[in-house]
Amino acid sequence: MAAEIKICGIAAPDALEAAIKARAEYAGFVFYPPSPRNLAPKVAGDLARRAGDRIRRIGLFVDADDTLLNESVEAADLNGIQLHGSEPPARVAEVKARFGLPVWKALPVASSNDVAAAEKYEGAADLILFDARTPKGALPGGMGLAFDWSLLTAWRGRMFWGLAGGLTPDNVADALRRTKAPLVDTSSGVESAPGVKDVDRIAAFCKAARR
Template sequence: MAQFPASKWQIPPGQRHNVLVKICGLTLVDNALDCVNAGADIIGLVFFEKSPRHVSTAQAREITRALPKDVPACGVFVNETFDTIMQTVSACGLEIIQLHGAESPELAERLSAQNLVVTKAFFAARPPELCDTQKYKSADFCLAEYGKGILPGGNAETWDYDQALEMAKKVRLMLAGGLNPENVADAVSRIRPHAVDVSSGVEKTKGIKDIAKVTAFIRAAKSVYLQP
């Protein structure tokens, strides 16, 4: 397992803590650094070519090299091969891998064996379903997403977050899908996820974040204290 998350997710028993915030779909260095300065814990980079937030290896490398050491980059992949993912990891210095398609438990396990933090997405509207987390025992985060939009993620579609309540009791949950500065505090308060993931909910245009919205989102998310 990579070094970054240990201090933030291995919380001592009885200690209250804030939810981790991942700002996803960054495409520019300055925009990513502004998100970090606003309090983002994780920066997400999308390597899915059909996404309007897709970044090239060169773009991603420029961003990751500019990030502080304690803020990792998460690469988002959709149904890519192990070799392709690892080539991107090596080229861009990724610490976290997000599998946002129909990837197998075996792929997640192989990536975890490479000392990577693995996030696997599960969907309320399509497979793999929210109840399938037990098949992916090597996943460090289990992301709950709607999965009904045109793209695998980043569709700004809100959904019934209560469907993820059971997940939050069993796994290290990352809640996603339609979150924004107005609804994130309520979602965190009700679902108690370990992390939240936002992209379109804080954007100015696709791939460019509105830092005022990012700041408001992070403040709202972290205003709720979680009890382990």
């Protein structure tokens, strides 16, 4: 079975249409002001209306309060919530209960202990997204950094999971062969500049992921 694909950080109509045309399952909308991919509610709403039911929309948040979550979920008619900060299992479960949407929890990985920490989220998160740990003070994702994929060989969790961090059209097929990830997530790997998606790279990434 082919891995599902998420193109994260979509902020413009051409990128959205490229992801839909390439048959990506998910479009990631970022609601985190420090990010170059951050969306204002109105822009997110415009993109959501354009997308309709052609692609599922996942909102990315970093240690967000309920006000931002509520505003964004409504504006973009989100199909899921991705928590990309330091949210503990209790907060993940709270968000899931409050909004009634699937919740993804991104975990930064630099060691086997980071992978093992995913077990604490069983029953709280619907999906664990293993991402590369970024340097202190940097954005928590979208930096083009990869981690040692062999760390995932010890993962025996029963949860649905995905792989992120430094994935590009050039390495995603190898990443899938080595990890057997059921989902792959890319952002900077399909950009021509921070926050600027490249429609040709989106197409190439999806083609390579399904090869």
